[in-house]
């Protein structure tokens with residue numbers, strides 16, 4: 477190897493050996509007798525300190541060694557004299573690959589705001605915070621593939637360009653090669669998509685689920701892990717227009733099997749991150765503690781990042797029905813004092829304030845809510861046999877075998893369900909909500925030929941990364957975020 481990754485170097489610490497490291501200067505510090513360069517190559521949060529005696533490096537070279545410059549440093553690894561590091565490099569040679577004019581380089585060794593860093597997303601991976609987030613993101617992606625591979629799932633690649641709207645929700649990005657200014661029109665004056673590239677209207681996918689179901693009905697257990705796109709105009713800290721989703725789909729699984737899998741799955745990947753990203757998580761844990769100190773006492777969170785992650789993997793998630801949750805919410809203090817912004821009653825979709833009340837105030841644990849009203853969920857969810865009733869015997873409307881996993885600080889992290897496997901019920905429901913059964917003939921074929929109970933869910937990858945890193949904004953856990961009015965880089 478022509479150079480030593482700093483992560484390996486610090487681990488192996490071959491004191492006495494002469495080695496070359498390559499990376500970017502984080503800081504340069506000069507004392508009376510020596511110059512100290514902290515170099516980082518992205519392989520770890522930790523820098524290697526390289527030391528030269530005063531006068532050893534030519535003035536011209538020294539001038540060019542500034543924060544952000546890229547160097548190769550060769551030297552002998554020795555035990556460090558100073559505090560803060562075990563070993564350091566005694567410089568024998570420096571090559572400057574690229575300079576970084578300190579007048580112009582925007583990343584100086586001081587704390588920059590996350591908002592500012594979002595404007596320089598092309599450089600922010602060079603900061604401690606973002607490099608830590610991106611390494612953890614990688615570890616989680618790897619852990620996800622490993623989990624499914626270890627558990628007999630096959631990775632299925634579902635299409636990114638689709639002619640179907642899986643959730644029936646609209647809000648898709650159109651894919652077209654037609655002339656934007658003068659598209660061909662048909663007799664009714666509408667755009668003639670039969671002349672478009674695919675001979676029909678196509679969009680970027682909002683979910684790989686429908687095709688995932690086709691895979692499960694042949695391979696048994698599959699998962700997807702790919703980008704999904706939603707053109708909703710949600711300017712929140714939890715929404716992206718382009719995000720990555722993991723969607724397992726399993727033949728012969730019912731709702732409870734689905735819940736068991738979801739809980740085991742998230743716990744396992746979080747445990748993996750704790751085991752494999754200790755340095756990065758410790759750094760983010762500290763960062764969060766510093767940030768908490770600037771908040772008012774009552775707004776500070778009770779648990780630190782590491783404590784929170786440990787807590788989640790060592791406690792069972794609470795499971796209850798939507799109807800039971802509504803009961804809790806209706807009788808809650810904030811509801812009685814009129815503190816919820818949105819009204820809560822049976823039949824409404826829960827807002828994030830309601831979800832967070834349940835998770836953060838009432839149960840203080842991750843929660844799995846099930847059996848939601850049919851009217852607020854997608855057409856493909858399996859219909860329950862009897863309408864919902866509460867403990868007082870009130871009877872409500874029809875429900876479906878849906879499940880949402882709610883996490884502290886995040887709200888919904890997973891959404892899923894058992895699927896309707898009865899052809900007639902599924903077709904009837906599609907007609908009720910205005911989806912042409914003919915348009916999804918291929919989806920319905922799985923119910924026509926060899927239908928079986930099956931279930932699945934979708935985990936929003938960035939929401940998982942948000943939770944594990946303790947970051948506050950989803951735009952800070954994906955390298956190049958896509959959100960309304962934001963697609964630079």
Ligand code: 4AD
Pocket residue numbers: 642643682683684685706714715716717719721723724888889890891892893932933934935936937938939
């Ligand atoms: O609840 P959703 O919409 O479910 C589906 O798409 C189903 N087809 C999944 C399935 O059953 N196979 O989305 C699933 C998850 C959400 O729980 C959330 O974590 C994430 O995807 N998500 C988003 N993440 C970032 N930005 C957005 N705009 C998101 N919308 C959903």
Ligand code: MG
Pocket residue numbers: 888890891
């Ligand atoms: Mg959902």
